[in-house]
Amino acid sequence: MEKTNLEISNPEGIYDPRSHGYSHVASVSANSSLVFVAGQGGSRTDGVLSDDFRTQVSTVFENIALALKSKNLGMANIAKLTTLVVDYDEAKHEILIEESNKIWADQKFPVNTLIPVQRLALSGMLIEIDATAIG
Numbered sequence: 001m002e003k004t005n006l007e008i009s010n011p012e013g014i015y016d017p018r019s020h021g022y023s024h025v026a027s028v029s030a031n032s033s034l035v036f037v038a039g040q041g042g043s044r045t046d047g048v049l050s051d052d053f054r055t056q057v058s059t060v061f062e063n064i065a066l067a068l069k070s071k072n073l074g075m076a077n078i079a080k081l082t083t084l085v086v087d088y089d090e091a092k093h094e095i096l097i098e099e100s101n102k103i104w105a106d107q108k109f110p111v112n113t114l115i116p117v118q119r120l121a122l123s124g125m126l127i128e129i130d131a132t133a134i135g
Helices: 051-069 090-103
Strands: 005-009 027-030 034-040 078-086 109-116 126-135
Touching: 005 090, 034 051, 051 090, 051 126, 078 090
Parallel strands: 078 109
Antiparallel strands: 005 027, 034 126, 078 126
């Protein structure tokens, strides 16, 4: 599960975003296949949402990993994330950074847009993340 068709970079002249758990540029070769993963929430198959933000973040990433595995891909194949966070604050940002560092220890983070929101689709959802991966 290598990123052979995906290059992650942070061009000089723009601040280094890796301490915040994302990168500036994801470049994909033309002969690649794209895999889109719908926004994943923080529940498993039982539909139960924890009240704990970190637990939901961890579950969201587990769900994305399961979706990618179904296409023989891994988290290193992700080029782009969109992250929606209810009642966003610095504490939640730190949790996102910590959890991202667990997954992308090499700090080749996907490009990511974080959007604070008032509410998500289901009551109790604190985070939702969709992903675009390269095969």
